[in-house]
Amino acid sequence: MRRHTIHLTGAILVAIALLFSCASTGAKPEYKAGTFQGSASGHGGPIKVETTFKDGRIVSIKIVEFNETAGIGDAAKAAIPGRIIQAQSLDVDTVSGATDASKGIIEAVADSVRQAGVDPASLKGKSAKKAAVKAADEEVSCDVVVVGAGASGSAAALSAAESGAKVLLLEKTAQPMGAGTLAGGMFANGTAAQKASGQADASEWLFKQYMAASNGRADANLVRAIIAASGSTADWLNANGARLTPIDPGVGGQPAHIGAPQIFMGYVDGGSAAIASLNAKLKERGGEIRFETPATELIMDASGKVAGVVAAKRDGAKLRVHARSVVLATGGFGGNEAMMKEVFGEKVVPGAIASDSGDGIRMAWKAGAAKYGLETAQFFYADATPEAAKMATVGDVWNLVEFPLLWVNENGKRFCNEEVVFDYSQMGNALYEQPDAVAWMIFDQGLVDTVKAKGTIALADIYGAWKDAPQRYMEFNEPCDTAANYRGQNTPYDFTPFLEEGQKAGIVVKADRLEDLGSKAGINVENYRRTAASYAAMVKGGKDSQFFKSAKYLYSLDKGPYYAVKITTRCLGTLGGVKIDEGIRAVDEKGAPIPGLWVAGADAGGMYGNSYVQVEGGTLGFAYTSGRIAGQNAAASALAK
Numbered sequence: 186m187r188r189h190t191i192h193l194t195g196a197i198l199v200a201i202a203l204l205f206s207c208a209s210t211g212a213k214p215e216y217k218a219g220t221f222q223g224s225a226s227g228h229g230g231p232i233k234v235e236t237t238f239k240d241g242r243i244v245s246i247k248i249v250e251f252n253e254t255a256g257i258g259d260a261a262k263a264a265i266p267g268r269i270i271q272a273q274s275l276d277v278d279t280v281s282g283a284t285d286a287s288k289g290i291i292e293a294v295a296d297s298v299r300q301a302g303v304d305p306a307s308l309k310g311k312s313a314k315k316a317a318v319k320a321a322d323e324e325v326s327c328d329v330v331v332v333g334a335g336a337s338g339s340a341a342a343l344s345a346a347e348s349g350a351k352v353l354l355l356e357k358t359a360q361p362m363g364a365g366t367l368a369g370g371m372f373a374n375g376t377a378a379q380k381a382s383g384q385a386d387a388s389e390w391l392f393k394q395y396m397a398a399s400n401g402r403a404d405a406n407l408v409r410a411i412i413a414a415s416g417s418t419a420d421w422l423n424a425n426g427a428r429l430t431p432i433d434p435g436v437g438g439q440p441a442h443i444g445a446p447q448i449f450m451g452y453v454d455g456g457s458a459a460i461a462s463l464n465a466k467l468k469e470r471g472g473e474i475r476f477e478t479p480a481t482e483l484i485m486d487a488s489g490k491v492a493g494v495v496a497a498k499r500d501g502a503k504l505r506v507h508a509r510s511v512v513l514a515t516g517g518f519g520g521n522e523a524m525m526k527e528v529f530g531e532k533v534v535p536g537a538i539a540s541d542s543g544d545g546i547r548m549a550w551k552a553g554a555a556k557y558g559l560e561t562a563q564f565f566y567a568d569a570t571p572e573a574a575k576m577a578t579v580g581d582v583w584n585l586v587e588f589p590l591l592w593v594n595e596n597g598k599r600f601c602n603e604e605v606v607f608d609y610s611q612m613g614n615a616l617y618e619q620p621d622a623v624a625w626m627i628f629d630q631g632l633v634d635t636v637k638a639k640g641t642i643a644l645a646d647i648y649g650a651w652k653d654a655p656q657r658y659m660e661f662n663e664p665c666d667t668a669a670n671y672r673g674q675n676t677p678y679d680f681t682p683f684l685e686e687g688q689k690a691g692i693v694v695k696a697d698r699l700e701d702l703g704s705k706a707g708i709n710v711e712n713y714r715r716t717a718a719s720y721a722a723m724v725k726g727g728k729d730s731q732f733f734k735s736a737k738y739l740y741s742l743d744k745g746p747y748y749a750v751k752i753t754t755r756c757l758g759t760l761g762g763v764k765i766d767e768g769i770r771a772v773d774e775k776g777a778p779i780p781g782l783w784v785a786g787a788d789a790g791g792m793y794g795n796s797y798v799q800v801e802g803g804t805l806g807f808a809y810t811s812g813r814i815a816g817q818n819a820a821a822s823a824l825a826k
Contacts, residue, residue, distance in 0.1 A: 225288075234290065262286065327352060329511075336805060374391055414814060419450045430450065449801040483548050512819050514815070516538060516788070520541040528559055560761075563756065566586075572692050582692075625751055694706045696747050699717050758787055761789065764776075
């Protein structure tokens with residue numbers, strides 16, 4: 186079955202040889218010699234390591250199970266074991282952008298240490314003393330400095346380098362990061378592949394989609410410019426190794442998009458590989474990339490022009506970068522909990538990328554740029570609630586939420602036509618607007634029995650349209666394969682283990698009578714009983730007179746026991762903050778450009794209203810295209826006589 190999760194499973198082996206001398210002080214710990222397996226919880230699931238001890242030292246660490254998202258946890262996987270061995274301590278720095286994965290590895294090693302007969306607490310505070318001499322500050326110059334090595338920043342840096350500029354790309358994390366590493370693909374119109382297949386121009390359709398979704402609040406000139414350059418941007422990405430292929434609308438599990446123009450270009454190798462390819466091409470053209478080097482402020486010259494950035498090096502020193510043009514592409518502020526709550530309220534779900542903390546947005550504002558689109562977040566699809574984090578069967582939350590079951594909120598009320606599950610942005614928005622951004626999916630034992638006998642195909646055929654012409658691309662760096670997904674739908678599946686484990690975890694409630702689920706779930710009992718009775722009557726009558734859901738999705742509710750599964754929404758990140766023009770220049774309240782400053786991707790406002798648009802690949806299409814335009818224009822400005 187397809188699981189809409191950002192986790193990777195399977196054993197991943199990382200062997201770290203003893204290459205470093207001991208940096209700890211004091212007596213050697215009295216470890217038992219040998220190899221001990223330790224485990225801990227990461228963000229995506231269990232992390233297991235095998236730690237080898239010899240002669241009072243940690244001599245190797247192998248990561249044997251790692252469930253973190255590909256492209257996010259990789260830097261922690263590569264760096265943390267070596268840091269522990271070098272320091273002979275658990276008191277090591279985590280990797281920026283992969284904090285949860287870093288902590289999980291450290292705690293798994295601590296578990297190994299405990300099994301080797303040593304108190305892990307004794308390995309904290311044992312790192313080598315910081316050098317007494319402060320690392321020297323550094324000063325460099327370039328034509329264009331780009332802040333943020335995600336999709337938009339990497340595109341900006343490479344396009345600037347191709348334009349002849351000397352480019353420096355700064356990234357606060359230890360590897361390319363951002364939502365572009367997790368996405369499935371971008372929207373594009375007028376690609377070489379689309380033209381070769383005779384596909385009609387979709388400019389008008391795309392423009393109307395964006396403007397309608399924003400209710401007229403989007404910047405029409407910006408929207409038009411991005412659409413016009415999207416096709417050539419996709420071709421440019423392909424030419425630079427970030428491979429994309431045309432994919433039918435709806436392939437990713439959103440039947441509502443079937444029949445729309447084919448404007449989606451899916452990743453062939455995944456987002457992490459695509460962005461790594463752009464970074465490699467940048468280096469080939471003489472560009473420089475510095476990781477773990479977060480920019481902290483803009484440099485302004487006497488005339489008020491942006492003239493570079495100040496960044497922090499990992500050794501604690503400052504890096505001053507003098508540049509004729511600056512591009513900010515730091516991914517929005519989804520990882521900044523305080524900023525998210527200030528804008529969206531207490532119930533907000535944090536964004537998927539913890540390192541997206543609004544750095545670029547705040548720097549642009551300080552330079553005089555206007556605010557625009559700050560209230561736009563990408564609430565997209567559904568998620569399990571925190572209680573489910575350690576459940577072995579948590580993937581079944583996503584296996585159930587694909588289908589339009591009865592949904593009720595904490596007030597016991599039905600709140601939407603549940604066919605919103607067929608469009609992920611509508612689904613996410615509907616869930617977010619509920620109290621605490623929480624809902625309960627309601628179904629009966631009859632549904633469980635049906636799926637156990639026939640598979641989820643009995644609920645809805647999501648992938649059958651491609652039964653004879655399968656398609657495949659990479660999303661969340663995992664295959665999205667219609668053939669595999671269709672087979673999964675047609676394979677009998679038993680939700681019982683999930684329902685039993687979910688009851689223990691507190692995300693599933695079970696009752697012999699439909700009307701009793703409300704009290705067991707802790708939701709408004711009176712409202713719920715009215716909702717349950719009304720919905721059951723509509724099911725029997727074969728017509729949804731409340732929200733007009735198709736009769737084929739009015740699943741029977743006549744066989745007890747009954748179940749309710751708790752879900753919330755998922756926030757991929759924010760989609761605005763700084764006002765820009767169609768040249769991707771940051772502008773002030775009057776629309777006048779801030780000299781020397783461009784803002785691309787999720788830091789930039791103007792492409793949306795207060796919601797993600799219902800266009801597949803909308804965010805990534807804007808990220809890559811705005812980044813490429815920003816890089817070209819920043820280079821042209823920097824190199825102008």
